Amino acid sequence: MRVELDEPKCVASGQCVMASPEVFDQREDDGVAILLEERPGEELLDGVREAVAICPAAAIRLVEE
Amino acid sequence: MADTLAGATPDAAPEVPEYPMPRDLRCPLAPPPALEPLRDEQPIAKVRIWNGSTPWLITRHADQRALLTDPRVSNDDHEPDFPHVNAHRAAIAPHTPKLITNTDAPEHTRLRRSVNAPFLVKRIEAMRPAIQKTVDDLIDTMLAGPNPADLLTALALPLPSLVIADLLGVPYKDHGFFQENSNRALDSSLTAEEASAASRALGQYMDTLFREKLDNPGDDVLSEMAGRVKAGEMAHQEAVNMGVAMLIAGHETTATMISLGTLALLQHPDQLALLRESDDPKFIAGAVEELLRYLSIVHSGLRRVAKEDIEIGGQVIREGDGILFDLHAANWDPQAFPESERLDLSRPARQHNAFGYGPHQCLGQNLARLELQVVYGTLYKRVPTLSLAAPIEQLPFNHTGTTYGVKCLPVRW
Ligand code: HEM
Ligand code: SF4
Numbered sequence: 001m002r003v004e005l006d007e008p009k010c011v012a013s014g015q016c017v018m019a020s021p022e023v024f025d026q027r028e029d030d031g032v033a034i035l036l037e038e039r040p041g042e043e044l045l046d047g048v049r050e051a052v053a054i055c056p057a058a059a060i061r062l063v064e065e
Numbered sequence: 066m067a068d069t070l071a072g073a074t075p076d077a078a079p080e081v082p083e084y085p086m087p088r089d090l091r092c093p094l095a096p097p098p099a100l101e102p103l104r105d106e107q108p109i110a111k112v113r114i115w116n117g118s119t120p121w122l123i124t125r126h127a128d129q130r131a132l133l134t135d136p137r138v139s140n141d142d143h144e145p146d147f148p149h150v151n152a153h154r155a156a157i158a159p160h161t162p163k164l165i166t167n168t169d170a171p172e173h174t175r176l177r178r179s180v181n182a183p184f185l186v187k188r189i190e191a192m193r194p195a196i197q198k199t200v201d202d203l204i205d206t207m208l209a210g211p212n213p214a215d216l217l218t219a220l221a222l223p224l225p226s227l228v229i230a231d232l233l234g235v236p237y238k239d240h241g242f243f244q245e246n247s248n249r250a251l252d253s254s255l256t257a258e259e260a261s262a263a264s265r266a267l268g269q270y271m272d273t274l275f276r277e278k279l280d281n282p283g284d285d286v287l288s289e290m291a292g293r294v295k296a297g298e299m300a301h302q303e304a305v306n307m308g309v310a311m312l313i314a315g316h317e318t319t320a321t322m323i324s325l326g327t328l329a330l331l332q333h334p335d336q337l338a339l340l341r342e343s344d345d346p347k348f349i350a351g352a353v354e355e356l357l358r359y360l361s362i363v364h365s366g367l368r369r370v371a372k373e374d375i376e377i378g379g380q381v382i383r384e385g386d387g388i389l390f391d392l393h394a395a396n397w398d399p400q401a402f403p404e405s406e407r408l409d410l411s412r413p414a415r416q417h418n419a420f421g422y423g424p425h426q427c428l429g430q431n432l433a434r435l436e437l438q439v440v441y442g443t444l445y446k447r448v449p450t451l452s453l454a455a456p457i458e459q460l461p462f463n464h465t466g467t468t469y470g471v472k473c474l475p476v477r478w
Binding site: 008009011012013014017018026028029030031032050053054056057058 | 134170171173174177178179181182184185186187415416421422423424426430431
């Protein structure tokens with residue numbers, strides 16, 4: 001599974017960081033999301049799924065490879 | 066024209082309900098009862114607002130999420146048919162500069178990113194010890210004072226006011242002034258004149274303060290914005306308006322969640338006991354989400370306008386039509402939250418719409434969450450005998466503000 005972040009849509013809410021701090025971080029100057037792990041391990045996927053569900057900008061996708 | 070002639074008598078038109086809708090005073094924490102049949106049978110329905118216009122009302126959780134992230138749905142309140150909350154907002158809209166609250170992407174994205182840094186998850190989390198200390202001190206002071214006391218003035222209001230004043234760099238000694246004028250700027254029972262005077266007073270206050278920060282920057286958000294203004298990344302007026310918006314938005318909402326949340330818990334002693342006995346930060350964080358969902362205090366409906374025709378749920382929302390989103394209706398949608406009328410601190414509630422959804426979702430949500438986690442995780446442990454000092458029927462509920470709450474909450478211990 002691969003995580004896709006549509007950066008131009010991101011409104012820097014930080015919800016992904018709350019749901020899955022292992023996979024997401026925020027840029028310090030404007031809070032825009034940073035992807036730390038493009039292919040997170042199985043154990044991190046629940047957190048990523050939550051991030052996908054709560055991201056207010058619908059900017060995160062989890063795609064099957 | 067032919068349509069009008071063929072359309073029979075005008076009074077054959079279906080009844081269009083008024084919005085906002087009245088609550089059932091016997092269930093003061095539940096959403097207005099008329100929302101339920103609308104959500105079940107007409108989830109995308111026309112309603113009538115204060116100026117006689119008839120925007121669409123969206124009541125289902127899934128429909129709200131689809132539309133609030135739809136780029137054809139706009140927050141541009143300069144549009145002629147934008148469904149304003151009240152006459153005051155309609156009157157000032159044409160003169161209001163571009164703000165994060167009334168712009169769409171890409172302008173909104175630029176403005177919002179320019180004020181986001183202080184609300185980074187890590188920066189907010191770093192405030193936890195200071196907020197814990199403030200909460201402990203306020204509770205100490207309350208317990209040392211007369212019993213019963215008003216929880217609103219003892220804790221619910223001072224905490225968010227102290228926190229937002231500190232974050233922004235606004236002197237807390239002016240809290241009487243900014244609390245009073247923020248409430249007046251949002252109170253739909255006042256005349257447009259009175260509300261405008263309150264917003265003007267806040268604007269002037271912020272402008273003076275901001276000029277001081279330009280000369281003598283400190284370690285606070287206004288000074289950070291002053292830096293951006295000097296660097297040419299932000300206009301002076303934009304920064305002043307942002308400062309006012311954060312000051313207004315930052316305390317009444319959180320104060321309401323503290324007082325109304327406590328009231329809801331006192332009405333549900335089994336749930337209160339779970340919270341009192343839990344030391345699990347995850348449980349406490351979940352309890353905050355559930356109380357946000359259950360109470361959905363922003364009750365005047367989010368306001369938008371369609372920029373193009375939009376088909377949804379068998380209806381066509383036409384370009385230029387106003388759209389309202391009732392957050393309480395969506396947060397009590399049984400399709401999203403089974404047995405939604407039950408306060409259940411153990412349920413997964415994180416997908417509520419209490420902070421809105423889409424690009425305008427609350428800027429201060431991480432800060433509000435932190436304050437609520439600390440209060441809910443501390444107050445009931447420190448004061449296990451906390452109880453209401455007046456019957457719930459006698460509490461003065463505020464039906465006319467942007468948020469629904471109580472004007473005071475007498476408690477004893
Ligand atoms: C429990 C407390 C709070 C609740 C329930 C709440 C609720 C909301 C809601 C529903 C919106 C969306 C409005 C819309 O989409 O039209 C919003 C936006 C906003 N909130 Fe909050 N809020 C809270 C606390 C705060 C705090 C502490 C701040 C302070 C810094 C704040 C600042 C803002 C701002 C600036 C916006 C506009 C964001 C934008 O349009 O991009 N709020 N809030
Ligand atoms: S949750 Fe979405 S909008 Fe918020 S920071 Fe993450 S990617 Fe950006």
